[in-house]
Structure formats: C-alpha cells, structure tokens
Amino acid sequence: SQQGEEDPQALSIQEGENATMNCSYKTSINNLQWYRQNSGRGLVHLILIRSNEREKHSGRLRVTLDTSKKSSSLLITASRAADTASYFCATDDGGSNYKLTFGKGTLLTVNP
Amino acid sequence: NAGVMQNPRHLVRRRGQEARLRCSPMKGHSHVYWYRQLPEEGLKFMVYLQKENIIDESGMPKERFSAEFPKEGPSILRIQQVVRGDSAAYFCASSPRIDPQYFGPGTRLTVL
Numbered sequence: 511s512q513q514g515e516e517d518p519q520a521l522s523i524q525e526g527e528n529a530t531m532n533c534s535y536k537t538s539i540n541n542l543q544w545y546r547q548n549s550g551r552g553l554v555h556l557i558l559i560r561s562n563e564r565e566k567h568s569g570r571l572r573v574t575l576d577t578s579k580k581s582s583s584l585l586i587t588a589s590r591a592a593d594t595a596s597y598f599c600a601t602d603d604g605g606s607n608y609k610l611t612f613g614k615g616t617l618l619t620v621n622p
Numbered sequence: 623n624a625g626v627m628q629n630p631r632h633l634v635r636r637r638g639q640e641a642r643l644r645c646s647p648m649k650g651h652s653h654v655y656w657y658r659q660l661p662e663e664g665l666k667f668m669v670y671l672q673k674e675n676i677i678d679e680s681g682m683p684k685e686r687f688s689a690e691f692p693k694e695g696p697s698i699l700r701i702q703q704v705v706r707g708d709s710a711a712y713f714c715a716s717s718p719r720i721d722p723q724y725f726g727p728g729t730r731l732t733v734l
Contacts, residue, residue: 541721552626552713552727553665598664607720608655609678612664 515613516599522619529586531616533599534579540607542575543600544584547615553598556584589620624648626716626726627696634732635704643699643729647716654697655723656689659711671697704733 516533523529533542541560545553559566559575559582566573572585586593596615603609627646635641647654652672657665668681671691682689686704691697701708711730715723 543722545725550730552628553725555722555724558722600665602721606678608653608670608717608723609667609681610655610657610665610723611667612657614662614664 516597516616518616519614520617520619522621523589525589525591525620525622527589527620529589529593529618529620531584531597531618533582533584533601533613535582535599535601535611536580537601538604539577539601540604541602542573542582543610544571544573544582545598545600545612547596547598549595556597586618589618591620591622594618594620626651626714626724628712628714628726628729630729631727632730632732634734636734637705638703641701641704641708641731641733643701643712643714643731645697645699645714645716645726647697647714648718648724651716651718651724653717653720654691655715655717656697656699657713657715657725659713659728661710665713668699701731704731706733709733 543558544556547553557568559573570587575582596617598612598615600610600612654671656668659665669689670678686702688700711728713728715725717723
C-alpha cells in the first residue's frame with residue numbers, strides 16, 4: 511500500500527449517521543492532515559494532527575492518530591448531505607513537513 | 623482574507639503548445655507548493671517555492687516543466703510543449719510557515 515492510503519474507497523450512509531474513514535501510512539511522520547474535496551473542486555483543510563497527539567476535535571470532526579499502528583481515523587458525527595465529498599489524508603515523509611503525500615481518498619455519500 | 627487564487631480555472635491546449643498556470647498565495651503566506659492530480663488519483667507533490675527561490679523540485683518532471691515565484695506577482699507553473707499525459711488538475715497551496723497548507727481551487731488542464 512502507498513503512503514497515506516484511505517479506506518474504505520467509498521462509503522454511503524444516511525443523513526444523521528456517523529461516518530468513519532481510515533488512513534494508513536508506512537513511514538514515520540511529523541503530521542497528518544485531513545482534507546475534503548467536493549467533486550471537481552479544490553481541497554479544503556479540515557484538521558491537522560501532530561505525531562505527538564492522539565486525538566483532536568473540530569466541530570463534528572474527530573481525528574485519532576495511532577503512530578504505533580501507523581494509522582489515523584476521521585469520524586464525522588451527525589452527517590449531513592453537505593458532507594458528501596471525497597476525503598483525503600495527507601502525510602509528510604517525517605523529514606520535511608511540506609512534501610505531502612495524498613491517498614486516493616474515500617468518497618463519502620450522505621443520502622438525505 | 624481571500625484564499626489561494628488560481629487562474630485560469632480551466633485551460634485547453636493543443637499538443638505542443640505552452641501552458642502557464644498562475645497562483646496567488648493567501649496574504650501573508652510566503653511558502654507556495656504545486657501539486658498535480660491525475661484522474662482517479664491522489665495529489666502528488668511537484669515543487670516547493672519561497673519568494674525567488676526553489677526549495678524542492680523533486681516532484682517535477684525533469685523536462686518541459688518549470689516553476690517560479692518572483693519577488694512581485696504570482697507563482698507560475700509553466701509546461702512547455704504539452705502532451706496528452708499532462709492533462710490533469712494542478713493545485714497550488716500556500717502556507718505562512720510549513721503547515722498547514724491551504725489549497726486553491728485548481729486549474730484543470732486539458733490537452734487535445
């Protein structure tokens with residue numbers, strides 16, 4: 511698997527349900543970031559979690575990081591139709607903080 | 623504070639022509655990054671620039687591609703003699719320090 515690989519590839523849920531997406535990576539990192547991309551649009555930065563942090567919250571978002579398993583999860587609670595988008599995790603390479611590697615993303619569909 | 627601006631949003635070129643993509647970073651951001659997203663793929667790092675300096679161009683193809691971030695004006699990604707394989711979405715990001723990176727809406731290049 512490649513650095514910053516998300517699963518599942520696609521997730522379909524009903525409005526109001528929670529959505530959980532996972533990200534695995536291979537090398538040591540300094541930070542891990544989650545982004546959202548609406549179809550055909552740019553990326554919106556959601557949250558950054560540093561390697562010495564285990565959990566972070568932002569509104570309806572909760573991100574966890576397990577550096578021993580080299581994995582992260584993004585939980586969106588009480589989902590809305592407007593949350594429909596692709597979600598990407600981005601990792602650095604542990605050396606530089608700037609060279610981000612993105613996976614192919616998880617396509618989340620929230621049905622009204 | 624306007625976000626990262628990119629123009630044009632869509633660019634169509636015939637094989638052999640030149641493509642110039644522009645990126646204006648967010649106010650106060652002195653770090654600029656370019657990424658390329660091929661269809662069905664995640665973003666791939668191309669180059670990192672600061673004013674008048676290329677810091678890391680390890681993701682740039684060796685030929686036909688160049689980038690600059692002059693003292694005045696936007697950052698430019700230039701692709702000479704475009705080929706069909708250059709068709710992709712090109713995203714620019716900026717940051718005040720190394721992280722987080724804030725992305726623009728992208729330029730979608732189509733080579734006919």
